[in-house]
Each structure stands twice: as structure tokens, then as C-alpha cells.
Amino acid sequence: MSSAMEEEGVSLEELKKRMAEFAKERDWDQFHSPRNLLLALVGEVGELSEIFQWRGEVERGLPDWKDEEKQHLGEELSDVLLYLVRLSDICGVDLGKAALRKMELNAIKYPVGICKGSSKKHTLFHADKSDANGDIAAVDQGHRQ
Numbered sequence: 001m002s003s004a005m006e007e008e009g010v011s012l013e014e015l016k017k018r019m020a021e022f023a024k025e026r027d028w029d030q031f032h033s034p035r036n037l038l039l040a041l042v043g044e045v046g047e048l049s050e051i052f053q054w055r056g057e058v059e060r061g062l063p064d065w066k067d068e069e070k071q072h073l074g075e076e077l078s079d080v081l082l083y084l085v086r087l088s089d090i091c092g093v094d095l096g097k098a099a100l101r102k103m104e105l106n107a108i109k110y111p112v113g114i115c116k117g118s119s120k121k122h123t124l125f126h127a128d129k130s131d132a133n134g135d136i137a138a139v140d141q142g143h144r145q
């Protein structure tokens with residue numbers, strides 16, 4: 001197995017394989033049930049959140065953070081990713097394909113012409129295609145979900 005530092009652009013497929021090997025070697029398949037993996041994932045999201053907790057808003061790129069802090073952040077982000085990849089695998093979901101499909105759905109739900117420059121949820125948009133400026137004609141109709 002090559003070192004993580006040597007690899008660039010690792011695929012979800014590769015991470016999936018490595019997580020499967022990691023679990024098999026340790027006889028951990030018995031513990032990697034969907035529910036256990038989901039709880040582990042949520043726990044890691046909590047650890048990730050702790051890094052940002054009480055810091056207020058932070059600048060993009062985290063210019064004021066120490067190297068150790070950024071490394072720690074990378075570790076927690078990785079734990080979340082790895083459990084997500086493993087959970088998807090154990091549930092029989094092709095995460096890459098599912099994510100690409102979801103992005104297509106997102107693009108349909110949030111057309112550039114309607115939502116550019118706005119962070120409103122799609123349920124709040126009321127598209128007015130006759131708007132000559134192409135501006136957002138967002139009518140706040142309240143949440144209808």
C-alpha cells in the first residue's frame with residue numbers, strides 16, 4: 001500500500017476498498033453495521049464541530065490557524081468522510097454515482113437564472129420567467145415543507 005502522502009486525487013472507490021480492507025484485517029465487519037456506522041459518523045461530525053465551536057466566524061482558508069490546528073481539522077474531516085464512504089458501501093449505495101445524480105437534481109432545483117446571488121431555499125423561490133433583468137423574483141411564501 002502506498003503512503004497517503006504520495007497520493008493525489010484519491011477516488012471514493014479507493015477509499016471504499018481501503019476501508020473494507022481495514023475492517024476485514026481487524027475482523028471488524030461484525031461491528032460495521034449501518035446503524036453503528038451512522039452513529040460513528042455523527043460522533044465524528046460532533047468532533048469536527050468542536051474544532052469550530054466558540055471561535056466565531058473564521059476566515060476562508062483559515063489563515064490564522066496553526067499548522068497543528070489545520071492538521072487536526074484534516075483528521076476530523078477525514079473521519080467523517082471515511083465513515084460516510086463505509087456507510088454507503090455497507091448500505092450498497094454507490095456514493096460517487098449518487099452524489100453526481102444529486103448534483104444534477106440540485107442544478108434543476110436551483111437554476112442559475114433564478115437563484116444566482118441568493119441563499120434562499122428553493123421552496124422560497126417563485127420563479128418569474130418574464131423578469132426582463134433575469135433578477136431573482138423570490139417571493140417569500142414561508143416554508144411549505
Ligand SMILES: Nc1ccn([C@H]2C[C@H](O)[C@@H](COP(=O)(O)OP(=O)(O)OP(=O)(O)O)O2)c(=O)n1
Pocket residue numbers: 028031047078079082083
Ligand atoms: N470500529 C472502528 C473504529 C475506528 N475506525 C476508523 C474510522 C475512523 O477514521 C477512525 C475513528 O477512530 P476513533 O474511534 O479512535 O476516533 P478518532 O480517530 O476521532 O479518535 P479520538 O476519538 O480519540 O479523537 O478509525 C473504524 O473504521 N471502525
